[in-house]
Amino acid sequence: MPPAPEDPPGFELPLLLFAGFRTLIDELHAELARCGHPDARPVHGFAMQAIGPAGATASEVGRRLGVSKQAAGKTVDRLAALGYVERVDDPHDARRKLIRLTPHGLDMLNQSAEIFDRLRARWVERLGAERVASLESSLRTVVPATGFPVDVPGWFG
């Protein structure tokens, strides 16, 4: 089926996906700012998700996020300066430095989860549970099944 003239132009789809993503992220951070996390940035959430409650090393974070270990290290520096994580020496391996979430960092992760649930609930209010579930299931079908790194270095920066 070649593109029928009444089809929306193809560039609207990425725009809508981006606008949807960005709307959620903006609302998340507006809400986080009201809950004791005014300096949190989107990248911080991704990085702390990659660190996880069990902790990780900078190299691991880099691999999970699909960026270099140096970039991950710099992000961890900023996270540490904001009090979200701390570095502790690994007694079993003197090279490694375990990055662990502080209580403040854990709080941000928990709050983010709650806020995202509330935001999704608001979409359900406006669209109905079925359409939201359908949207998620459609996207799950078309996005490659990898974890979140899709591996185009510097795709947006």
Next chain:
Amino acid sequence: MPPAPEDPPGFELPLLLFAGFRTLIDELHAELARCGHPDARPVHGFAMQAIGPAGATASEVGRRLGVSKQAAGKTVDRLAALGYVERVDDPHDARRKLIRLTPHGLDMLNQSAEIFDRLRARWVERLGAERVASLESSLRTVVPATGFPVDVPGWFG
């Protein structure tokens, strides 16, 4: 309806939207690279869309994109260095410098439109026309009706 335990966690929705967007953008640029535009970046597409076939000034581009005129000016510099746009003096206003797409730039815009149409058609193959249309219509209802700038400075950088 408070979040039922069988609902997907709220953070999956933004992840899926982002993954969908990024998948499309990555495929667009992989394809553009094969069609004579190996140096194009996502930001370039947005900026050239904001310039438009009629041309615009750097300040206008900044306003349309929701960034400062200085940032827009720097992006135009890079676009000009890549041969996508040129600056011409406005005879009616000696302050203004009209930014116009070169044939090369126009070609990129046209190719992008075609590629996006093909990518959307691939989604239609996998999901069916109805589900894609439903996805678009759902997103249209939940994203604020503004143009693309949602106005959080530095939301991702």
Next chain:
DNA sequence: GTAAACTCGTCAACGTGGTTGTCGAAACAG
């Protein structure tokens, strides 16, 4: 008509999030 106010483009300094390359120290494989 002139003075004030605004707008345009540019320069400079800086922050953030990436990249590559290098390096010493530590761990590991042979």
Next chain:
DNA sequence: CTGTTTCGACAACCACGTTGACGAGTTTAC
């Protein structure tokens, strides 16, 4: 014991964004 690999750090660099300032040109008000 000797290579090889891995870890974290350092440096230099690039892309993209921000403020603040500034001269030149255009509008607006008086």
